[in-house]
Amino acid sequence: MREPGAVAAVVRRSEQSGDHALTGFALAFVALGILFAAIAGWRGDVFFFRLATEALIFGGLAISVDLLLGYTGMLSLGQALFFGLGAYVSALVLKDLAPSFWLAMGVTLVVGTVIGFVAAVISIRARGVYFALITFGLAQVVAKVVFNTPRLGASDGIIGIPVISIDLLAFHVDAANAGAFFLFCLGFIMALYFLCAYLSHTPAGRALAAIRSNENRMPFLGYPVGRIKVLVFVLAADVAAVSGALYPMLRGFVSPELLYFEVSGNAVITVVIGGMGTLIGPLYGSVLIVGLKSMIGSYTEHHLIVIGILFMLSVMYFPQGLIGYLKPKLTRRLAVRHAHMQP
Amino acid sequence: MGSLIDQLQYVFAPQIVNGLSIGVAVILMALGLTIIFGLLDVINMAHGEFYALGAYLSVSLMAAGLSFWLCLVVVPLLMLPAGYVVERFLIQRVFARKDRHVLTLLLTFGLGLVLEDAYGVIFGPNTVRADTPIGGAADVFGITFPNYRLFVMLVGTAIIAAVWIVVFRTGIGAMVRAAAFDREMASSLGVRVKRVYSATFAFGIALAGLAGVLLAPIYSVFPTMGKDFILLAFTVVIVGGMGSIKGAVIAGIALMEIQAIASLYISPVWTEPLLFGVMVLTLMWRPQGLFGKLGNA
Numbered sequence: 146m147r148e149p150g151a152v153a154a155v156v157r158r159s160e161q162s163g164d165h166a167l168t169g170f171a172l173a174f175v176a177l178g179i180l181f182a183a184i185a186g187w188r189g190d191v192f193f194f195r196l197a198t199e200a201l202i203f204g205g206l207a208i209s210v211d212l213l214l215g216y217t218g219m220l221s222l223g224q225a226l227f228f229g230l231g232a233y234v235s236a237l238v239l240k241d242l243a244p245s246f247w248l249a250m251g252v253t254l255v256v257g258t259v260i261g262f263v264a265a266v267i268s269i270r271a272r273g274v275y276f277a278l279i280t281f282g283l284a285q286v287v288a289k290v291v292f293n294t295p296r297l298g299a300s301d302g303i304i305g306i307p308v309i310s311i312d313l314l315a316f317h318v319d320a321a322n323a324g325a326f327f328l329f330c331l332g333f334i335m336a337l338y339f340l341c342a343y344l345s346h347t348p349a350g351r352a353l354a355a356i357r358s359n360e361n362r363m364p365f366l367g368y369p370v371g372r373i374k375v376l377v378f379v380l381a382a383d384v385a386a387v388s389g390a391l392y393p394m395l396r397g398f399v400s401p402e403l404l405y406f407e408v409s410g411n412a413v414i415t416v417v418i419g420g421m422g423t424l425i426g427p428l429y430g431s432v433l434i435v436g437l438k439s440m441i442g443s444y445t446e447h448h449l450i451v452i453g454i455l456f457m458l459s460v461m462y463f464p465q466g467l468i469g470y471l472k473p474k475l476t477r478r479l480a481v482r483h484a485h486m487q488p
Numbered sequence: 489m490g491s492l493i494d495q496l497q498y499v500f501a502p503q504i505v506n507g508l509s510i511g512v513a514v515i516l517m518a519l520g521l522t523i524i525f526g527l528l529d530v531i532n533m534a535h536g537e538f539y540a541l542g543a544y545l546s547v548s549l550m551a552a553g554l555s556f557w558l559c560l561v562v563v564p565l566l567m568l569p570a571g572y573v574v575e576r577f578l579i580q581r582v583f584a585r586k587d588r589h590v591l592t593l594l595l596t597f598g599l600g601l602v603l604e605d606a607y608g609v610i611f612g613p614n615t616v617r618a619d620t621p622i623g624g625a626a627d628v629f630g631i632t633f634p635n636y637r638l639f640v641m642l643v644g645t646a647i648i649a650a651v652w653i654v655v656f657r658t659g660i661g662a663m664v665r666a667a668a669f670d671r672e673m674a675s676s677l678g679v680r681v682k683r684v685y686s687a688t689f690a691f692g693i694a695l696a697g698l699a700g701v702l703l704a705p706i707y708s709v710f711p712t713m714g715k716d717f718i719l720l721a722f723t724v725v726i727v728g729g730m731g732s733i734k735g736a737v738i739a740g741i742a743l744m745e746i747q748a749i750a751s752l753y754i755s756p757v758w759t760e761p762l763l764f765g766v767m768v769l770t771l772m773w774r775p776q777g778l779f780g781k782l783g784n785a
Contacts, residue, residue: 220590222597267768270775273589274531274730278722279768285719286761293757406715410597417594447609453602460594461581 162483164346166475170468171338171425178331186324194323198395200435201330205337205388206408207415207427209381212341214413215422216350217377218357220277223284224412227382229404230260231389233291236303236399246311246394253390254383261382265375272360281406288404302400306393320394330391334428337384342424344380353377414456420466429467499752501631507748508741509637512644513706515740516699517721519651519733520692526731527668527688530579530592534600535721536714538693541603542567542700543709544611547618556621556705560643563701564694571693574599575686600714607711618704640702647698648737655733664688668731723763727770729777739778 178197185193206228213219234256235249242248268279291297298304311318311329318329344350352373356363363370393399402408411434412427419430434452441448463470517539524532532538545566546559554562578599582591622635655661666674667684675681707713724743728735746766747759754762770778 214590218587218590220593271771272775274525274593275726275771275775277531277593278726279771282719282723282764282767286764289757289760410601413594413597447605449601449605450609453598453600453605457578457595457598457602460591460598461578464582464585464591 158480158483162479163472163476165479166472167342167423167425167468169475169479170423170429170471171335171342174425174428175331175335179328182324182328182331185327191323194327195395196435196439197432198323198327198330198391200432201327201334201428202388202391202395203408203412203415203435204428204431205334205391206385206412207419207431208334208338208341208424209385209388210409210412211416211421211424211427212377212381212384214416215424216345216353216357217374218360219374219378220274220413221280221381221409222277222406222413223280223282223409224381224385225404225406225408226264226280226284226287227257227261227385228389228392228408228412229288229291229399229401231257231386232392232399232403233297233303234386235390236306236393239306239309239393240303244307244309246309249390249394250387253386257383257386258379261379261386262375264382265378269371269374269378281409284404284409285406288401288406291404292401298400300401302398302402303393304398306397306399308397309394326395330395333391334388337387338424338428341380341384345424349373349376414452416466417456417464418459418466420468420470420472421464423466423468423472426466426468433467497631500749502633503748503752504745505631505633505637505641507745509641509644510748511741511744512641512648513699513703514717514720514724514744515648515737516644516695516702517717518724518728518736518740519648520695520699521721522725522728522731522733522736523651523655523664524689524692525725526733527664528575528579528583528592528685529589530596530689531589532692533593533597533718534574534603535596535692535696536716536718537600537603537607538567538570538696538714539700539703539717540607540709540711540714541570542697543618543704543713544607544616544700545697546701546704547616547709548611550618556619559701560698564698567694567697568690571690572686574693575689579689580682580685604711604714611711613711615708615710617708620705636705640706643702647695651695652733719760720763723767726777727767729779732777732779735777735779 181197182194185197206224209227210221210224213221213224231253234253238249238252239245242252264280264283268276268283271279292300308319308321311320313329318325320326345353352363352368355366355368356370356373360370389403392403415430415434416427417430418433419428420426437452437455438448441451459466517535520538521532521535524530524535542563545563546556549559549562550556574596578595579592582588582595585591620634620636622639624635625632626635626638628638653661655664663674663679663684666677667679667681671681674684720743724740725736727743728737728739743763743766747763750762751759
């Protein structure tokens with residue numbers, strides 16, 4: 146019979162292998178991104194660079210949805226609220242204040258935190274489906290208001306946002322250079338990913354997983370459930386907002402569509418197809434969805450039928466998603482190798 | 489004094505009646521949502537799209553020569569098998585899983601996307617308008633109302649009353665409530681729970697279709713019409729208490745009256761945030777909504 150300590154060690158080791166597997170997928174994503182950049186750069190491409198950058202930006206939004214859904218079990222149907230908020234704040238700063246990347250990001254982060262906190266206070270008390278419907282309604286209401294506010298360009302949105310040059314101490318990244326901006330966004334979004342992945346391993350991150358499995362028991366163990374949920378909600382809001390802040394830098398405009406339910410819903414689809422609770426899955430999912438949309442888009446504008454059916458099939462037959470499906474396989478491999486190395 | 493009565497008669501009263509007629513329509517939507525949730529714990533995100541389907545079916549059937557009155561009967565009957573198929577082949581497939589709340593929500597959300605896009609393909613992206621089957625206006629207490637709105641209120645009220653009677657005063661309703669209260673117990677007492685589930689889901693969908701037929705002549709018919717309406721219905725259901733029939737009726741009337749009266753004073757753009765604010769405040773005060781779930785009350 147094994148001692149309790151030995152069991153704990155086995156559990157920890159298998160957990161570690163799982164985390165290593167996810168890190169492996171993340172590194173593979175970076176490698177694929179760089180490989181893509183090399184090929185696209187060699188061919189002097191712009192279109193695919195822009196498309197891939199968009200996939201990264203919406204991937205950031207999907208990560209924020211996964212933080213809530215995959216880690217805490219809170220389904221947000223209104224994450225576009227923060228994404229669009231970030232896009233609008235960044236657009237306004239770049240256009241009216243100064244075309245500075247860091248200023249735009251700083252202001253977005255502050256506004257995202259404040260609005261995220263307010264939204265958290267409104268929605269956090271509701272559980273399960275109530276939470277989903279409140280976030281849905283919150284985003285819908287804000288979208289309607291933005292759509293009817295002339296100061297924010299109403300239905301037209303804000304156009305003519307200056308092309309910026311991002312100051313990175315040692316060198317500059319020109320947003321007009323599609324390849325350079327893609328690599329910058331790859332680094333930015335991966336930094337967000339690694340930050341979130343790191344936070345999920347802190348005690349607060351562990352508490353999130355515990356809330357997901359049994360929210361009622363947590364207070365008895367002395368955990369302030371409400372405070373932890375507010376924390377992760379604000380974090381997710383910030384991740385969505387700073388991802389959204391990249392959007393006007395890529396496209397040069399923002400429109401109320403960024404706040405619509407379609408964007409929120411798309412992010413949820415991305416998370417489910419990529420793999421809930423893996424954080425890296427949403428990035429793969431975003432590449433899949435954005436690529437698929439662009440592919441279908443060259444034949445018909447009705448891409449929702451295809452994506453919707455794909456999504457429904459995925460929910461019914463493949464609920465663990467792409468990375469959720471691949472993760473156990475890589476984990477087993479890593480565990481076997483680990484066992485060989487430490488006999 | 490005279491001006492106050494005028495104000496009441498010509499400004500408030502028509503608005504109140506407007507609120508009532510929209511309220512009745514919203515309640516029809518909300519009833520379907522709340523019954524489906526009360527029994528199956530399923531948030532039907534595609535409910536708005538079924539409402540749109542009802543509207544489209546009635547417009548198409550009327551274009552094919554059917555009378556409006558026939559549509560009022562035929563369309564809900566056509567919606568029943570649609571609802572049955574959705575429950576049987578989509579909902580039931582994930583029903584046994586642990587996280588079925590989220591899964592069914594996602595599934596119906598995907599279905600809504602597909603349907604909405606399909607309407608664009610089949611019926612075109614443009615707005616269609618159904619002819620008003622009853623023209624003219626009537627004088628009630630010295631105020632003029634379009635006849636059709638009065639008709640919608642009457643029919644809607646009759647349907648709401650019928651639903652109430654079926655659920656609370658018949659054997660079928662008792663089975664539904666029993667299944668909602670305790671699935672295992674009901675099934676061991678001989679209630680065919682699975683059949684009750686399918687039938688109730690189909691019934692909720694048919695109600696949404698009926699709302700579509702009734703409202704097609706008042707509002708325009710376009711592919712995304714369900715999205716615009718569903719938030720109202722959800723707000724009503726949440727305030728009233730998810731799964732509560734009484735709650736849906738009371739909250740439906742109350743919220744639509746608030747909206748109707750408020751739109752006299754504030755721009756219509758802000759009435760939706762106002763209703764949403766009411767919902768948030770209600771939830772802060774009573775997180776489970778005003779009334780209890782089906783089977784518990």
